[in-house]
Amino acid sequence: MKIFGALAALLLGGGNVMSQQSPLLTVMVTANGKEVPMDLNRGESPLAAAVRFITQHNLGVSVDPKTRKPSQMAIQLAEVLLAQLTTKQEQQTRQETTKKPIASFPVMADNGQQLRFDHFEGGDIALEAQSFCQAALPSADLGQCVASIVNGANQIMAETPPPKAERKVVLQLPINVNGQQIPMGIAEGEDATVASGFFCRGLDLGTEDAFSGCVDQVKPLAEAKIVEWMQEQEAARQQSQQKNDDGPPLFEIPIQVGEKILPLTFTLAENPAATTKRFCDVQWDYISTVLQNYEEGGEITKDLCFNTLYGMVTNMIDEMLKSDDGQKLVESQRLFVVPVQIETEQGVTTLDLNVFPGQTANDAVGEFLRVTGIGDGARSQLVDLVMQTASAM
Numbered sequence: 001m002k003i004f005g006a007l008a009a010l011l012l013g014g015g016n017v018m019s020q021q022s023p024l025l026t027v028m029v030t031a032n033g034k035e036v037p038m039d040l041n042r043g044e045s046p047l048a049a050a051v052r053f054i055t056q057h058n059l060g061v062s063v064d065p066k067t068r069k070p071s072q073m074a075i076q077l078a079e080v081l082l083a084q085l086t087t088k089q090e091q092q093t094r095q096e097t098t099k100k101p102i103a104s105f106p107v108m109a110d111n112g113q114q115l116r117f118d119h120f121e122g123g124d125i126a127l128e129a130q131s132f133c134q135a136a137l138p139s140a141d142l143g144q145c146v147a148s149i150v151n152g153a154n155q156i157m158a159e160t161p162p163p164k165a166e167r168k169v170v171l172q173l174p175i176n177v178n179g180q181q182i183p184m185g186i187a188e189g190e191d192a193t194v195a196s197g198f199f200c201r202g203l204d205l206g207t208e209d210a211f212s213g214c215v216d217q218v219k220p221l222a223e224a225k226i227v228e229w230m231q232e233q234e235a236a237r238q239q240s241q242q243k244n245d246d247g248p249p250l251f252e253i254p255i256q257v258g259e260k261i262l263p264l265t266f267t268l269a270e271n272p273a274a275t276t277k278r279f280c281d282v283q284w285d286y287i288s289t290v291l292q293n294y295e296e297g298g299e300i301t302k303d304l305c306f307n308t309l310y311g312m313v314t315n316m317i318d319e320m321l322k323s324d325d326g327q328k329l330v331e332s333q334r335l336f337v338v339p340v341q342i343e344t345e346q347g348v349t350t351l352d353l354n355v356f357p358g359q360t361a362n363d364a365v366g367e368f369l370r371v372t373g374i375g376d377g378a379r380s381q382l383v384d385l386v387m388q389t390a391s392a393m
């Protein structure tokens with residue numbers, strides 16, 4: 001296997017410094033009929049790792065005793081390591097293009113040019129350092145170069161204060177400031193005093209007296225908003241409890257909005273449209289706050305919440321009812337069934353119109369029409385049929 005100039009320099013460069021840390025890279029290789037891990041240690045060149053692997057596993061000659069050149073097997077194994085290392089470096093580079101470095105400092109390259117080493121959050125600092133040393137300082141001892149770069153980055157990170165935790169705003173209310181409506185955010189876990197302080201500081205009022213006056217005016221509004229939100233959460237909890245009392249839930253959809261998971265629970269007796277609308281109403285303060293963080297301009301309404309969720313909810317209901325478990329649940333929970341005969345190209349077919357405890361005739365018919373695709377013109381006749389069946393029971 002022929003080795004070209006740049007590839008040979010990378011394979012043969014560097015010393016045999018062995019790291020006591022975890023390997024930089026591991027590749028599975030077939031040796032003596034078994035799959036064996038071949039490690040590339042931090043600060044070690046691919047060729048040095050290949051020579052060490054051949055020697056450890058008694059795979060033959062790793063270095064020609066006459067020419068002192070690596071054997072063909074060592075070169076081939078080194079190329080495997082190099083290919084995997086290059087792929088890993090490229091993946092990390094693509095990830096780093098969207099991040100800001102958390103440690104950065106200048107380094108003088110072999111050609112006299114001043115370069116900058118960057119370490120990114122979540123990146124492998126040893127891999128970053130090895131890639132940098134091989135590209136910028138090829139004449140340096142690879143192990144010593146990597147150690148120096150890593151130590152420098154660690155020192156910078158130790159001296160850098162950690163970033164402040166970001167406020168997670170869950171509520172917003174408009175505040176009139178000199179005739180202009182400015183949204184005030186209330187973060188998760190904040191009371192009215194803290195939230196008012198954040199808002200008033202952001203107005204840059206100039207004096208402490210003006211700041212205190214702002215807090216005194218805004219705080220009661222924040223308190224009222226927090227109380228309203230807590231009441232809505234309690235109402236949602238009670239509604240959820242009532243659903244559980246009415247009957248077993250059909251399913252629960254975990255809906256992620258921002259950084260929260262909000263449960264949307266249904267029972268067989270519920271109208272999916274009404275339940276979806278109630279969910280959007282109860283959770284609207286939080287949902288609208290999250291949407292405002294992503295949308296600039298335009299009006300954000302509850303219709304967006306409903307239209308997004310309703311299709312998801314009805315699709316999940318339909319898929320569930322098609323299953324064997326869904327059919328068994330329907331049969332065990334329905335109050336009664338109304339057989340409905342319809343004409344098709346294949347002849348007359350009988351469909352079940354299920355009515356569940358607590359469900360109105362109109363809701364039961366509405367679900368039947370939606371699932372079967374029958375036109376709304378049949379609603380009145382079917383509602384009467386359901387009412388007649390219920391009266392006869």
